[in-house]
Amino acid sequence: MSKPIVAIVGRPNVGKSTLFNVLAGETISIVKDTPGVTRDRIYADCTWLNMNFTLVDTGGIEPDSKDIILSQMREQAQIAIDTADVIIFLVDVRQGLVDSDAKVADMLRKSGKPVVLAVNKVDSFQKFGNDIYEFYNLGIGDPIAVSGASRLGIGDLLDEVSRHFTTDQMEDAEDERPRVAIIGKPNVGKSSIINKILGEDRVIVSNIAGTTRDAVDTEVVHNGTEYVFIDTAGLRRKSKIKEDLERYSIIRTVSAVERADVVILVIDAVEGVT
Template identity: 75%
Template sequence: MSKPVVAVVGRPNVGKSTLFNALAGERISIVQDTPGVTRDRIYAEVSWLDMTFTLIDTGGIEPESKDIILSQMREQAQIAIDTADVIIFMTDVHQGLVDADSKVADMLRRCGKPVTLVVNKVDSFEKYMTDVYEFYNLGIGDPIPISAASRLGIGDMLDEVTKHFAENAKEEEGDERPKVAIVGKPNVGKSSLINHLLGEERVIVSEIAGTTRDAVDTEITWQDREYIFIDTAGLRKKSKIKEELERFSIIRAVTAVERADVVVVVIDAIEGVTEQDAKIAGIAHERGKGIIIAVNKWDAIEKDDKTIYKHTDRIRQILSFMPYAEILFISAKTGQRTRKLFDMIDVVLENNSMRIATGVLNEIMTEAVAMQQPPSDKGKRLKLFYITQVAVKPPTFVIFVNNKELMHFSYTRYLENRIRDAFGFQGTSLKFIIRERKEG
């Protein structure tokens, strides 16, 4: 089941970042094993009761003039409408209802997506309630009073937001077809790749109507198996500003990755892996998806017998946090190796949902421990008692140990490599949870 996406929209200085930080807590810096992926605080994972969702801050520029503020807000609202399942529209009780709020409310009202209207900076419900009622005039439902800074009313707001998730879940349930997201920065050839896959005689195509989001979902049948391709290209790229475009394409990528089983990160062979490619790949890695790096425009590269190795080494170096990712050199223009993509997607799908029997896992672990002693500290040695797989997509393992502190990241990585030696798991990340169990 893909995680719902919630986007926050509102004027500058209404407290979007404060709310974002209050909801995301300190969990933003969870990329300790992802070198080179600096994290703009564009998105975060938030848990409420038994639900988890991805929160997106559509924010960005804080312009001076009223006209620019309105056009910026419209742009943000459009990103939210395009990508989110639920939109939080944030206003400010101190500034009251302003013209820009009403104009954006019109857009949100027409879009048909669920909107939760939030009135921020309500530090005292008694004092401000009459001012909060003014926001009923926006005509997008009951305003929910909160104070992001002192965390008042946030529970009520989250109850309201998560209420809408069940409706979306119903739509997606029952669709067992593998979902493949084609992501990458603008102009690397995402659309041409999809068009090429569609162009095969044996491919049957139908645009899927009625999908809740505006991302273009395309149904492709290859050798009697149906796939849903989620394309993030070509959607309203009005912005001329590079930073905004980048932010925009990262938000798109987050949303597409969230819904996908396998993510194909398209990079430009001529340009090589850029920082933005690394960011987008990092999102898929963090979300535990199956990953394929498709190096496009391979036809434009001068080659000798070492070219492919050189390029592979360079990609592996920059994307060192995901050594398991599959790499495929393609040309969407000439069609070179594009059919191989389907075989690779199938392999990655299988690995991402592979289950290993507990007995076999424990044999591998015992052998690994015998080959390389677990670390010790001040005379205490790490003991590993037991390992078992608790989930798939991504394959997730729990290891029971005597002392969590002693289980260094490098030893977990060592065990991961032993498991990969035995079962491959190409194209998918593995997740390890370390639990303490007292001896005796």
């Protein structure tokens, strides 16, 4: 049986990627105090009390945004919700309850999936303890106080998440699937190739260079054999790297190459080799 899938969803900048990295036990998702840093679905294999599951980080959900990237982030989050067995709905105790939280809660209720409400950034129970109760107004269950940055409340959160796992999802199997990394310069069509192979919009495709910032794992089955394709951020010369986020992305790409069995280098036929 496949491992249960747990998706972390919520508004932008509530700390989803920080919590994801804490639960995964390593820095996989880019963490920066800038809304919209995580754009695609990011995956990690996790274990809690001998129970194995797949954790999914998602881009922040802006329910009413018309921005192209933000609307695609919302679509990616919806795909993660549709494929998840359990959903961690993350909110921010410091910002308090806002309209977007209520709209995301409505979105999750429609999914019919088990939802665990986690109130993040509760670094001090004495200071923020009473503020947690405000989130009962979402009508989506008992809020669990956590702090991804301070690693508080993580055990309580995982206990509640794992309570929704079924016994037939607990079977452990070592992942020996071949891993294929797709690398190249920005905007040469790496994500388009992944989507074409998979037959669905697994990763965000845009004519804006640098849309992919994290290395994104995708499961592909061909002739009965399972593969893991890794879409990566575009690489370019150091002199052209101006943005901190791009520096982080390159680290993810190099890491993806190191854990891959095969690497595909994609070149733009129109532009040629540069």
